[in-house]
Structures are given as structure tokens and as C-alpha cells.
Amino acid sequence: MTDAPTDTAAARVAELKREAATHAIAYIEDGMAVGLGTGSTAEFMIDALGERVRREGLKIRAIPTSEASAAQAQSLNIPITNFSDDPYLDVAIDGADEVQTGSLFLIKGRGGALLREKIVAVSARKFIVIVDESKIVKDLGTHMPVPVEIIPWGWERVENLLRKTGAKSCVPRRKEDGSLYMTDNHNIIIDCDYKRIEEPRALADRIISITGVVDHGLFLDITSEVLVAGASGLQRLTA
Missing domain, CATH: 3.30.70.260 (ACT domain)
Known part of the structure; x- marks a missing residue:
């Protein structure tokens, strides 16, 4: 019985992540080269993107930021590309461990994919970050190493x-x-x-x-926009 509140809170966080991920893929259009992030929030985004590929016949090319994201994308029939064929990405979408208000500076890498995530982020014309409201901080380092x-x-x-x-x-x-x-x-x-x-x-x-x-x-001066899902709805942050 004591685990019920924790389970409920975890389910709510997961729902917020799913909501933000669903809104984020609206940026993706036919013919785009897309960067796919890594982590629990990115998993929701890749699932939602795979559903668009299946239902709409959306034609995209993707560069995943980890072997796990690559496997997930391939299982959903999302075509994989590389930087030889697509040196620049139209958009990259990923989660974050912390987002600093105002600057939109980030801490990322708890999922272990920070290097590939940064390569993909700086290669994208637009880098969209999706988080739940618990990740927003005044100062980086407040909650995360x-x-x-x-x-x-x-x-x-x-x-x-x-x-x-x-x-x-x-x-x-x-x-x-x-x-x-x-x-x-x-x-x-x-x-x-x-x-x-x-x-x-x-x-x-x-x-x-x-x-x-x-x-x-530390992801500094890279983020284009942050989508924050919270109890009051979806909020868009720009630098």
C-alpha cells in the first residue's frame, strides 16, 4: 500500500513525458532528416514518430543517438541514415536532465549517450527538448550531476x-x-x-x-525550444 503514491506519481510523470513527446513530433514533416534522442522521454517520442510513419506514410530519415534508440527506430520501420548522406539535420528531438530557465542551458547524459546526443544536437537546424516540469531549474546542477x-x-x-x-x-x-x-x-x-x-x-x-x-x-547555446509538460498543460520556452 505504501508504494501506491509513488506509483501514481511515476505514472503521472510518464504521462507528462508522453504528452510532450506527442507535441514535439508535430515539428517533423515529410522528407526531413531527423535526430532521435535517447532516454525515457525520447522513447515516447520515437514510439509516437513510428506511429506517424505507420499511419501517415511519413517519409523521413533518422540518425539515432544510441544503439538503443537505433534498435527502437528500426523496430518501428523508421529509416536510418548517416552523416555522409545527411550532414545536416532538419530537426533533432531529445529529453534533458535539467533545463535552466531563461538561457535554456541543459544538463544531459544520464542515459549515457551525451556525446552522440551533442553531435546530433549541433548538427540540427532546430533542436527541440522535451521534459516534464520537474526538470526546470533556476541553476544547473541543482538536482543532477x-x-x-x-x-x-x-x-x-x-x-x-x-x-x-x-x-x-x-x-x-x-x-x-x-x-x-x-x-x-x-x-x-x-x-x-x-x-x-x-x-x-x-x-x-x-x-x-x-x-x-x-x-x-553541459549543452550550452544549442537549444532552440523546450516543450514542458506540466499539471497546467504544455508550455513552450524559447531563449
């Missing part, structure tokens, strides 16, 4: 250097069996908790300057 993707060799050295960027803690992401989590790119992730990030651009520059860092989960 910043994932940093690094090469496996010498990761302990990189972890020590990341701690000097002002992080309260830096923890290598691990699987349930205790082994290091590996991304689709065969890299590892260090989750750095800053509690509150006062200068996101300066922090991003410090992190990326560390040799061994591949990229980080």
Missing part, C-alpha cells in the same frame, strides 16, 4: 583533475555488478556533482580542456 565522458585509459587521473573544477564529488558510473559503465563509444562516464553551477560556460571550458575528456553533459 554533470556527466563527463572520458577515455578509459588513465581515467583515475582525469577523475582527480575533474575534482579540481569545483565539483563536490566525482563518481565513476558503474553497472550493477560493480564494473565501470561503458558508453556505446566504449568510453566511461564520471558524474560530477557541483550542487549549483554559477558560470556554466566557464565550467564547460575547464572540463573540456582536460586531456582525456571526450565531452561533457
Whole structure:
């Protein structure tokens, strides 16, 4: 009985994500090259997009940001393309772990796909982010750490250097069996908790300057629009 409120809250969050995802795919038109995000919210979006492909005969080409998203898209008969054939995308749609009001700066990467997500996002003419209202924050880092993707060799050295960027803690992401989590790119992730990030651009520059860092989960000056699903309905945020 004690789990009922939690289950109800989780179901409500899932419904909000589904609502935002459904609205987001309205941006997708026939003939477009589309970037597909990764994570629980993106899963709803890919499902909804697959339904449009099935019902409307929508003709698109997609670049997924993870092996999981690629498998989901293929199972729904969404055609997969690549950057050789489509160097620029018309639109990319993804979720986020945190969205800063005003700037629309993001923290992304809890799903482990931050590098491919960023490549796809910066390759899109329009980058649409879909979230539920719990992801909106005044300051980045309020609830979520910043994932940093690094090469496996010498990761302990990189972890020590990341701690000097002002992080309260830096923890290598691990699987349930205790082994290091590996991304689709065969890299590892260090989750750095800053509690509150006062200068996101300066922090991003410090992190990326560390040799061994591949990229980080700070998405700055990339987002075109955020669709926020909440109890009062859908809200559109623009920078």
C-alpha cells in the first residue's frame, strides 16, 4: 500500500513525458532528416514518430543517438541514415536532465549517450527538448550531476583533475555488478556533482580542456525550444 503514491506519481510523470513527446513530433514533416534522442522521454517520442510513419506514410530519415534508440527506430520501420548522406539535420528531438530557465542551458547524459546526443544536437537546424516540469531549474546542477565522458585509459587521473573544477564529488558510473559503465563509444562516464553551477560556460571550458575528456553533459547555446509538460498543460520556452 505504501508504494501506491509513488506509483501514481511515476505514472503521472510518464504521462507528462508522453504528452510532450506527442507535441514535439508535430515539428517533423515529410522528407526531413531527423535526430532521435535517447532516454525515457525520447522513447515516447520515437514510439509516437513510428506511429506517424505507420499511419501517415511519413517519409523521413533518422540518425539515432544510441544503439538503443537505433534498435527502437528500426523496430518501428523508421529509416536510418548517416552523416555522409545527411550532414545536416532538419530537426533533432531529445529529453534533458535539467533545463535552466531563461538561457535554456541543459544538463544531459544520464542515459549515457551525451556525446552522440551533442553531435546530433549541433548538427540540427532546430533542436527541440522535451521534459516534464520537474526538470526546470533556476541553476544547473541543482538536482543532477554533470556527466563527463572520458577515455578509459588513465581515467583515475582525469577523475582527480575533474575534482579540481569545483565539483563536490566525482563518481565513476558503474553497472550493477560493480564494473565501470561503458558508453556505446566504449568510453566511461564520471558524474560530477557541483550542487549549483554559477558560470556554466566557464565550467564547460575547464572540463573540456582536460586531456582525456571526450565531452561533457553541459549543452550550452544549442537549444532552440523546450516543450514542458506540466499539471497546467504544455508550455513552450524559447531563449
